[in-house]
Amino acid sequence: MxxxxxxxxxxxxxxxxxxxxxxxxxxxxxxxxxxxxxGPNGSGKTTTIRMILDILKPDSGQISVLGGxxxxxxxxxIGYLPEERGLYRSVKVLEMMVYLGMLKGMSRPDxxxxxxxxxxxxxxxxxxxxxxxxxxxxxxxxVQFAVTVLHHPSLIIVDEPFSGLDPVNTxxxxxxLLSFRxxxxxxxxSTHQMWQVEEMADRLLxxxxxxxxxxxxxxxxxxxxxxxxxxxxxxxxxxALPGVDHIEHNGRExxxxxxxxxxxxxxxxxxxxxxxxxxxxxxxxxxxxLNDIFIQVVEDR
Amino acid sequence: MTNxxxxxxxxxxxxxxxxxxxxxxxxxxxxxxxxxxxGYQFISxxxxxxxxxxxxxxxxxxxxxxxxxxYVDHSGLFTDPGDLRSVLSPYANEESxxxxxxxxxxxxxxxxxxxxxxxxxxxxxxxxFSIAQATESLVQQLVYAHFAQxxxxxxxxxxxxxxxxxxxxLQRDATGETTTNxxxxxxxxxxxxxxxxxxxxxxxxxxxxxxxEEKETKLIEILISALRPTQLLIxxxxxxxxxxxxxxxxWLGAVLLLAQIAGDVGTTLLFLLNxxxxxxxxxxxxxxxxxxxxFFAAVYGMVGAISNSMQEGPQFAVIFVLPxxxxxxxxxxxxxxxxxxxxxxxxxxxxxxxxxxVMRLTISTVPAWQVILSIVVxxxxxxxxxxxxxxxxxxxxxxxxxxxxxxDIPKLLRG
Numbered sequence: 001m002x003x004x005x006x007x008x009x010x011x012x013x014x015x016x017x018x019x020x021x022x023x024x025x026x027x028x029x030x031x032x033x034x035x036x037x038x039g040p041n042g043s044g045k046t047t048t049i050r051m052i053l054d055i056l057k058p059d060s061g062q063i064s065v066l067g068g069x070x071x072x073x074x075x076x077x078i079g080y081l082p083e084e085r086g087l088y089r090s091v092k093v094l095e096m097m098v099y100l101g102m103l104k105g106m107s108r109p110d111x112x113x114x115x116x117x118x119x120x121x122x123x124x125x126x127x128x129x130x131x132x133x134x135x136x137x138x139x140x141x142x143v144q145f146a147v148t149v150l151h152h153p154s155l156i157i158v159d160e161p162f163s164g165l166d167p168v169n170t171x172x173x174x175x176x177l178l179s180f181r182x183x184x185x186x187x188x189x190s191t192h193q194m195w196q197v198e199e200m201a202d203r204l205l206x207x208x209x210x211x212x213x214x215x216x217x218x219x220x221x222x223x224x225x226x227x228x229x230x231x232x233x234x235x236x237x238x239x240a241l242p243g244v245d246h247i248e249h250n251g252r253e254x255x256x257x258x259x260x261x262x263x264x265x266x267x268x269x270x271x272x273x274x275x276x277x278x279x280x281x282x283x284x285x286x287x288x289x290l291n292d293i294f295i296q297v298v299e300d301r
Numbered sequence: 302m303t304n305x306x307x308x309x310x311x312x313x314x315x316x317x318x319x320x321x322x323x324x325x326x327x328x329x330x331x332x333x334x335x336x337x338x339x340g341y342q343f344i345s346x347x348x349x350x351x352x353x354x355x356x357x358x359x360x361x362x363x364x365x366x367x368x369x370x371x372y373v374d375h376s377g378l379f380t381d382p383g384d385l386r387s388v389l390s391p392y393a394n395e396e397s398x399x400x401x402x403x404x405x406x407x408x409x410x411x412x413x414x415x416x417x418x419x420x421x422x423x424x425x426x427x428x429x430f431s432i433a434q435a436t437e438s439l440v441q442q443l444v445y446a447h448f449a450q451x452x453x454x455x456x457x458x459x460x461x462x463x464x465x466x467x468x469x470x471l472q473r474d475a476t477g478e479t480t481t482n483x484x485x486x487x488x489x490x491x492x493x494x495x496x497x498x499x500x501x502x503x504x505x506x507x508x509x510x511x512x513x514e515e516k517e518t519k520l521i522e523i524l525i526s527a528l529r530p531t532q533l534l535i536x537x538x539x540x541x542x543x544x545x546x547x548x549x550x551x552w553l554g555a556v557l558l559l560a561q562i563a564g565d566v567g568t569t570l571l572f573l574l575n576x577x578x579x580x581x582x583x584x585x586x587x588x589x590x591x592x593x594x595x596f597f598a599a600v601y602g603m604v605g606a607i608s609n610s611m612q613e614g615p616q617f618a619v620i621f622v623l624p625x626x627x628x629x630x631x632x633x634x635x636x637x638x639x640x641x642x643x644x645x646x647x648x649x650x651x652x653x654x655x656x657x658x659v660m661r662l663t664i665s666t667v668p669a670w671q672v673i674l675s676i677v678v679x680x681x682x683x684x685x686x687x688x689x690x691x692x693x694x695x696x697x698x699x700x701x702x703x704x705x706x707x708x709d710i711p712k713l714l715r716g
Contacts, residue, residue: 080522084519091316104527
């Protein structure tokens with residue numbers, strides 16, 4: 001465990017009546033990383049996030065955020081984008097941002113200045129005086145994101161940051177998240193969009209029914225779920241190769257060769273190389289996508 | 302901690318001050334009343350002016366739409382109406398005057414009792430009660446015409462205040478059975494109570510709306526990740542309380558101004574100037590307003606916390622609003638027996654106390670112990686209500702997307 005954990009969760013339990021929402025959960029989020037929280041709907045992600053934010057209290061266990069038990073001062077250093085988005089509908093964009101910035105400890109001029117900068121950056125410079133209800137859904141999402149990073153937080157917790165965004169705006173928000181990390185910020189991201197996690201996340205936690213299922217570096221987890229199999233493209237009778245148990249044709253995705261327990265990828269590669277009647281265009285370990293891993297974990301429960 | 306309360310306070314205050322609904326009720330209603338009042342003045346002066354009546358009457362006085370009037374004189378002082386003959390006809394008795402009114406020959410008739418000179422009391426009969434026609438100016442003219450020359454000290458006092466109309470018979474057939482006590486008290490109480498009630502329910506309605514809006518739009522989750530729910534609630538209650546006081550100040554100011562202007566024009570609203578409401582009463586009025594506001598702020602805060610839509614909220618609130626307006630149903634009892642058992646009981650019971658006490662204080666001298674007791678009871682009730690509101694205005698309730706069932710509420714309060 002690294003010492004510079006921005007968030008440290010230890011043996012946290014939270015019940016709603018007789019329902020256990022979070023079950024003995026422990027993990028760390030390190031400073032300067034993008035940390036993904038995954039899990040099916042109702043798995044306890046939002047409850048965990050709310051406990052980190054001190055909106056809810058855990059029944060037992062410890063949570064330390066930004067160097068200790070959360071304080072009001074620490075709260076001012078966190079930006080939060082809840083899954084259920086919310087903005088005043090009939091209030092002007094700039095006015096609302098200034099208020100929310102002030103609640104996070106900014107002075108009025110600072111909040112105003114920074115809001116204008118962010119709105120400009122998000123191409124909403126013409127809408128500072130518009131009411132939220134007059135904006136398109138995508139614009140509202142961007143305003144919401146602007147509110148999250150308004151007060152120069154050092155930690156942002158974003159729940160489904162890309163939902164409702166078109167590909168262009170998804171790119172805009174993604175770039176902002178990555179530049180936030182590049183500036184030393186820490187991102188906790190909860191999402192169902194696995195490819196976003198594969199592209200952005202450094203480490204991840206997957207929970208199901210409130211308990212930890214997967215936790216660690218993205219590459220390590222994928223290696224851990226690597227099949228004893230190889231994906232190939234080329235010509236030849238793959239099933240006849242020594243060490244191959246059975247094969248599976250995946251159309252344009254190539255052919256998956258499932259290996260016998262005693263075989264290794266190296267022994268199979270050597271066999272292909274020495275076979276006279278085989279050509280090979282592609283040869284790689286069959287590492288499942290995060291999506292496959294997610295489905296496998298949930299279905300195995 | 303307090304910083305957040307002030308931020309919420311400042312924001313909610315400036316935001317709600319600019320609400321169209323608030324601006325309309327606060328400034329629109331008085332403006333509308335002014336327009337109606339002066340519009341009426343203008344029209345009635347146009348119709349009365351320009352005719353020969355005006356020339357026959359000294360000082361071009363208008364009679365508020367009365368074209369012909371009659372009088373029955375039992376005092377023996379006004380045998381001849383003199384110059385006023387074109388507007389004012391004498392009748393020998395009530396029967397003949399009533400016949401003339403039934404036939405539409407006259408709009409109103411006055412009866413001077415035998416002891417008129419001592420009391421100044423007269424009875425006015427008119428087919429329908431009209432506040433505009435309940436005027437003393439015709440009688441004043443009659444009295445001036447008779448006594449202006451030979452002024453002696455007793456007569457002078459009657460000249461200054463010739464008629465204190467304290468009975469208006471609403472019955473067309475002059476059986477005289479159902480006379481309503483028409484006093485200056487009634488409109489004043491009505492005014493006070495209306496100001497208090499409208500202001501209280503407008504501002505508390507806004508309180509509930511802002512809470513439900515934040516719940517409905519889910520903004521509440523962002524807010525309570527920055528501050529405590531109770532800080533949010535306190536900030537809002539303070540802001541909207543100030544809003545209510547602003548509203549009351551504007552309305553009372555408008556009433557006083559109208560009375561001032563109307564007084565100059567010489568209308569029936571002059572009565573407002575003649576009533577001196579002691580400063581102590583005004584202060585108590587404000588105290589009861591604040592205590593009543595806080596009680597309902599707690600109620601509306603709780604209702605806001607458990608409601609999930611603008612439709613739902615008011616339905617819950619009605620449960621508390623109905624008992625609070627009970628005193629209005631008994632307004633006549635308050636006027637006739639301001640210190641009776643019912644009025645006293647209602648003014649001590651916390652929910653009805655603010656309205657009841659304000660009514661009683663306007664008309665009667667309420668014993669100090671009752672005032673103190675009712676204030677103490679209200680303060681204690683408010684402390685309890687605020688505690689309950691604080692228990693309910695919490696994360697579990699605010700973030701839940703469902704409206705709790707009645708049987709769940711004790712559990713929510715226990716937390």
